[in-house]
Amino acid sequence: MxxxxxxxxxxxxxxxxxxxxxxxxxxxxxxxxxxxxxxxxxxxxxxxxxxxxxxxxxxxxxxxxxxxxxxxxxxxxxxxxxxxxxxxxxxxxxxxxxxxxxxxxxxxxxxxxxxxxxxxxxxxxxxxxxxxxxxxxxxxxxxxxxxxxxxxxxxxxxxxxxxxxxxxxxxxxxxxxxxxxxxxxxxxxxxxxxxxxxxxxxxxxxxxxxxxxxxxxxxxxxxxxxxxxxxxxxxxxxxxxxxxxKTLGIRMERSQENAEQIAAWLQQQKAVTRVIYPGLPDHPGHEIMKKQARGFGAMLTIQLESKEFALAILEKVRMIRFAESLGGVETLVTYPTTQTHADVPKEIRERNGITESTLRFSVGIENIEDLIGELEKVFAEIEEEKNDGKKS
Missing domain, CATH: 3.40.640.10 (Type I PLP-dependent aspartate aminotransferase-like (Major domain))
Incomplete structure (x- = not known):
């Protein structure tokens, strides 16, 4: 068997x-x-x-x-x-x-x-x-x-x-x-x-x-x-x-479960213009993934309304780490423009859709309430600072 x-x-x-x-x-x-x-x-x-x-x-x-x-x-x-x-x-x-x-x-x-x-x-x-x-x-x-x-x-x-x-x-x-x-x-x-x-x-x-x-x-x-x-x-x-x-299976299941919930949360944020995750039904490759894989994984990419918003996230996250890697138990956020794809010519990056407002997340196995709680705090702080800047 x-x-x-x-x-x-x-x-x-x-x-x-x-x-x-x-x-x-x-x-x-x-x-x-x-x-x-x-x-x-x-x-x-x-x-x-x-x-x-x-x-x-x-x-x-x-x-x-x-x-x-x-x-x-x-x-x-x-x-x-x-x-x-x-x-x-x-x-x-x-x-x-x-x-x-x-x-x-x-x-x-x-x-x-x-x-x-x-x-x-x-x-x-x-x-x-x-x-x-x-x-x-x-x-x-x-x-x-x-x-x-x-x-x-x-x-x-x-x-x-x-x-x-x-x-x-x-x-x-x-x-x-x-x-x-x-x-x-x-x-x-x-x-x-x-x-x-x-x-x-x-x-x-x-x-x-x-x-x-x-x-x-x-x-x-x-x-x-x-x-x-x-x-x-x-x-x-x-x-x-x-x-x-030895723990690959339970890590992948937990990370994917967290990624699905974070993707859904990010879709509701007005500063996020696009959430790219194959587990979302509107992803162009969703049906292909269902045929050739047993899951959708724990990697997701987002486009934000501006470069400034993306950089502010990278500066404010604490439990979620701003780091260049993926696939570990910790949740990481990466800035492809200066990290994973820094050596790729700008015109190729942009043709592929990578801009200065692109962030990539590798979702880990932490408690999902803690992960979303940190994102809520970070997004709220950035919005508050934006509003304060407009007033002044």
Whole structure:
């Protein structure tokens, strides 16, 4: 019988019934760089931790199981994971990439990969005719869904159909949804990317990145690349992610529940001109999300009436933190213009809908009354200051 994802976050089925590692429930941290050999031509299965480490191997098996892949690769950060994946491509290759991606991904593509001869077409994969951009040298389609930060939803099955017709690799960054809510490989994707720093670890205490695949040819290439480039995740960081993953399910459920209520509250505020959250029925991707995911996640973006109002929120929040990250137990608010997308040219930001009055929220697991109470206080203070300014 197939295991529920909550159980898969805690137990690796192949290890059940064994009493290895002295019966330790918490998987041990194998803090070693190298391993002794029993004899010439003999190995314990581990030779050098750049190649593989027992703690990292266990984490990779857990993440692969969550995404229903055949293998996973744990890297030192989300960007290290994307960088490793890009090493699969060579000079002259062409990749179709969504235009609304995390700013670090855009920076990597246009400042590193293009320098190395890889060509990119940045398009709106939700609305553009993606197939019309396929060329003879096209090798892959790269998407996030929902996108960062504008929460655009791409139909993964539709992208998979296009990829298969043209023998392309479909890559999906699944960081915003986590494996708990969405499994792109089940929908036809070939590769899934995660910033494990975010929901998988969930506590803002470590950096990590993951690549997951269900194709043996890609698995073989990535195994060679990870041992060659050397950015595998360190044992202690692997253990931190393993510890965080045990509560992935309850964290995602609570964060999503809070996000839904905050989105509804924000819709009632006159200073908020737009609330962008896939869980709202008026979101253009709402119905697609219902078909391809088990939830709507805990990320939401808002447009405010002015830059001044946005900056005032950032200055006044206290329990909600003004910080550049997402996916932890704490609620964070981010200013994409100067943080996540600072290196993206202004004309591209604005074309994607990111303005100086855009804020992105990563909703955490705090008490919802406390979260809304703080927002009520912050919004009331700003409105009061505005009115006082008009009087004077």
């Amino acid at each position: 197939a295991r529920g994802i909550d159980t898969k976050c805690i137990h690796l089925e192949e290890d059940e019934g064994q009493c290895s590692h002295y019966g330790a429930l918490s998987y041990p941290i194998y803090q070693t760089a190298t391993y002794a050999h029993p004899g010439v031509g003999q190995s314990t299965g581990f030779d050098y931790s750049r190649l593989q480490n027992p703690t990292r191997e266990h984490l990779e098996k857990m993440v692969a199981a969550l995404e229903n892949g055949i293998d996973a690769f744990a890297l030192s950060s989300g960007m290290a994971a994307i960088s490793l994946l890009m090493e699969m491509f060579r000079q002259g290759d062409h990749i179709i990439a969504d235009s609304d991606l995390y700013g670090g991904s855009i920076r990597l593509f246009h400042n590193v990969n293009e320098k190395n001869g890889v060509e990119f077409s940045s398009i709106d994969c939700c609305r553009d005719d993606v197939e019309s951009y396929v060329k003879e040298n096209t090798k892959a389609i790269y998407i996030e869904t929902p996108t960062n930060p504008m929460m655009n939803v791409t139909d993964i099955r539709k992208m998979a159909d296009i990829a298969k017709r043209h023998n392309l690799i479909l890559i999906v960054d699944n960081t915003f949804m986590s494996p708990y809510f969405q499994n792109p490989l089940d929908l036809g994707a070939d590769v899934v990317i995660h910033s494990g720093t975010k929901y998988l670890s969930g506590h803002n205490d470590t950096l990590a990145g993951f690549i997951v695949t269900n194709r043996e040819d890609i698995q073989e290439k990535l195994r060679f690349l990870i041992k060659t480039t050397g950015a595998g995740l360190a044992p202690f960081d692997c253990w931190l992610v393993l510890r965080g993953m």
